[in-house]
Amino acid sequence: MRVLVPVKRVIDYNVKIRVKPDGSGVDMANVKMSMNPFDEIAIEEAVRLKEKGQITEVIAVSVGPAQAQETIRTALAIGADRGILVTQEGAEPLAVAKLLKALVEKEGAELVILGKQAIDDDSNQTGQMLAALLGWGQATFASKVELGDGKITVTREVDGGLETDELKLPAIVTTDLRLNEPRYASLPNIMKAKKKQLDTVSAADLGVDATPRLKTLKVVEPPKRGAGVKVASVQELVDKLKNEAKVI
């Protein structure tokens, strides 16, 4: 069985994000980029399934600029078997889902493991849209995945606790933080990754129109955190949380 794992190139989670002075977007000049952390978890999970002998091939896919090849190489170094870069910058979740659908069909994948969201735009949409486009079952926010015969059992993190679903294959799974702790790509594997196959296709090759449909009006910094205050009693604290912060 083949598994497709999409990996997105995003601003590194350690970087302090700065908004461009003209409010047109986030300052990306000379900023360190790396793989979306949720996608790393997705790759790790797929590689573990392969190591258990439950699947045959892990294909890492990225939709992005040429530099996203580096992100794919990272996935290959963690253990993916080969990579596909779809050269398309600024694709929105729906366009990415359409591109992935085309690749799923072309490659005959029966399972797609995605990050639940990307830490740059926090959309949390691609996996769900892909499931709808393919007409497959989906289990989002996975914290445990067990692959069975023709089915997959996924434990999900939901507000009230944990929910366990059983899905027929083919299926879509999106990962939450606690699913696994991704390994570090070791030096020998970094070297091996260099020699693995990495193909490049365009949106047009896949017959998908990836033109953006959303318009960004303005990007602003989140409000600065105000100074703290000392409260005299627990009662005052509860009162403030209820009436000022309105969080309880």
Added chain:
Amino acid sequence: MGSAFLDPRDVQFWLYDWLGVDALTGHPVYADHSRETFDAILELSARLASDKFATHYKKADRVEPALQDGIVTVIPEIKQALADYAEAGLFAASFDPEHGGLGLPHVIDTASMAHFMAANIATAAYPMLTAANARVLVKFGTAAQIETFALPEIAGTTLGTMCLSEPQAGSSLADVMTRAMPDSGDAHFDDELGPRYRVTGNKMWISGGDHDITGNIIHLVLAKIPGDDGKLPPGTGGITLFIVPKMLADGTRNDISVAGLNHKMGYRGTTNCLLNFGEGGGAIGYRLGAPGQGLAIMFHMMNEARIFVGLGAAALAIRGYRQSLDYARERLQGRPAAAKDPASPQRPIIEHADVKRMLLAQKAYAEGAVSLILYSAHLMDRERVAGDEIERARIASLLGLLTPVAKSWPSEFGLAANDFAIQIHGGYGYTRDFDVEQIYRDNRINPIHEGTHGIQGIDLLGRKILRDKGASLAGLGPEIAETVSKASAIEDLRGLATRLNLAWAQVNAVVETLITLNDPGRALDNASGFLSAFGHVVVAWLWLDQATTIHGDAEINRAFREGKLRACRYFIEVELPKIEPQLGIVAALNDVAATMPEEAF
């Protein structure tokens, strides 16, 4: 700062824009590599360093290694970090594939190690020592010795030490008293692991001498083989090197006991032991190389170890700089000197001229030190891929000249940088709530071990410069001249080039004077001052060379470029003039200190 201890832009600039290390991949030895794999390895190092090494930095300082019932234990985080380091294949990074390594150039291995040293120098010391140890074994060991002792080190499942110092023999290794007797009375008695001896003696200060991180430990021990009269041969020529494992092949413990742990000012996560060899009749040791060759062989390890000592000092300087820079941007205190309104809000201290001075000095020292180390490590690779023997000899001689500088200059000025980092933190810097006091304590070892500053000064001026009557020194001339000529063609840098040229002329004049006076005893009286001054000239050269690289780069981030050019200017305008009085004292054979009667103190 995020959690990165080195600015990735700096690393990229040093390796590719300035040194052009990607050219190495054109040589068959490194053909398997590419910039892409280098970058992936550096990124892995940065992550592992901040996730697994930095996280126990303070705990390892607070919870020192313990000795109980003869067994030394360290905190579990150190074990875990080193297991992850081994798992990532980093122990093997710079070894050849035939020994299970990845054949990474030294310069990349060094840049990788910089991240670990900045994050947690004491934990990083274990792989540093182990790699140096394995390098000696691979170069001088027999096939069986490599297989048994080096390969587990390269895999990271066994750690290694170097056992040189003894209570009465620190700087003066000629005086070691550890003795090695041929086992069963026959020097040619051949175990399959090499000629077998019984080693007895006390080794002081042994870093990683014992611990519970790995089951076995491979000690490389300097000892002397007694002559027919039973006496130890005097001098360094009588020293032989032995492989003395903690555990013997049959799974029993070798005759080595831990007599005590040293309780250090810093660097505490690295165990430091007084080891007694042979209390029970003699530890089994296998001779490595020929009798009398011990120190010559050990120097192989020490040259690499010296560059890594400089690297540690440089990495700690960078860390202190970056932490104090963050602090200075956030700490509000005082107003501009010219401010009239006392009710105006206080300003970040980074706006004060004096704080800027302390930041710029740190930047100039710290980044200057790292570039000196990377330049030296790159020389090791260039020596290996040199096109012919003449070129190889030329690079080797340059590396020999620069090694004492690479060890000592970062150790001296990295510490000076850390002093500023504390100062910028004000009273807070003097507390354990911040990292800078520990960084300083950790860094304070570096002018002491691997040959003290004084010993390195004698090595540089005596062995490396005066002994060959300035021939090695002359090898540096064309390198400096090339930089001066490039910089002279750039208007903004011309003045700095002139100053560097002048400083270089001063160094040469001093050396010529010393050669003419031909008074080797007195010439070395002020050797440590010469070492500091000479280091300043070398670093000024490397700064100017980087300035010429970055000056023409229109692509690079403007603030980054301005930072490099300013640091270069600061170093040459403010620091370089300090060499004049230092060199003057050397040239005049000033003996005010050397002839001070002891009873006058």
